[in-house]
Amino acid sequence: MLDPTIRAAAAEARVPGASLLPLRLERVSYAAGGRPLLKEISLEIGAGGPTCILGPNGAGKTLLLRICHGLIEPTAGRVSWGAADWSAALRHQAMVFQRPILLRRSVLGNLEHALHLRGVPRKESARRVAAALQRVGLSELAHRPARVLSGGEQQRVALARAWALEPDVLLLDEPTANLDPNAVQAIERTVAAMYAAGVAIILTTHDLGQARRLAQRIIFLHDGRAVEDAPAERFFAGPSSPQAAAFVRGDLVR
Secondary structure: OOOHHHHHHHHHHOOOOOOOOOEEEEEEEEEEOOEEEEEEEEEEEOOOOOEEEEOOOOOOHHHHHHHHHOOOOOOEEEEEEOOEOHHHHHHOEEEEOOOOOOOOOEHHHHHHHHHHHOOOOHHHHHHHHHHHHHHOOOHHHOOOEHHHOOHHHHHHHHHHHHHHOOOOEEEEEOOOOOOOHHHHHHHHHHHHHHHHOOOEEEEEOOOHHHHHHHOOEEEEEEOOEEEEEEEHHHHHHOOOOHHHHHHHHOOOOO
16 A cells, blocks of 8 residues: 555645545436446545545546546536535646647646646746656656657656646546556656645556555446445455455456
């Protein structure tokens, strides 16, 4: 589970996500073409350690994250963020996708554009951009075209851009899919550093090792339903649902 040193650093900084959480999902469902993809999911994610949404391909992990971020409206049910109205909630959370969405600009330009859209003054923007690039180890690549970087470097640009926005909550959708071990390690270090700085983390992954390394809470999805919700230590010691138990064993889960 999450390194105790990182957890302690987060506690000293501020409670991660305290101003925006809890995130509440009340009987959230989603259907497309008459086919139910999410089925009456009710959850509450409060301030605290990273939450990992696990499940096999097609379980609904990415869809659920996009609904939480406000990119997609649920067919039924309700999503709310703490006491904030929806527009305020959108300004205090960020999302990084499995495939980074980068503009045809330099690394620096990608971060500056995001802050410009948020209305951040130029001087403050310059400070935030420089700090974010340093944190993810990309200062030397600031003027390189973002789209010519390696996959791992592009994902770090996306993380730096999100960090520069100073979110209370960061949503990560399979942040290390198809990356080599060195890139995975760099991404996980950055995510852990963001958490230690006081950013609440909610991520999806199919990587059990990553979930063990980063998560304090596991939500397991299967066939559009949240079939298990438990502290990470308890989940990996012995999942209570047969679907999650099979997934942890490495069996094919249908």
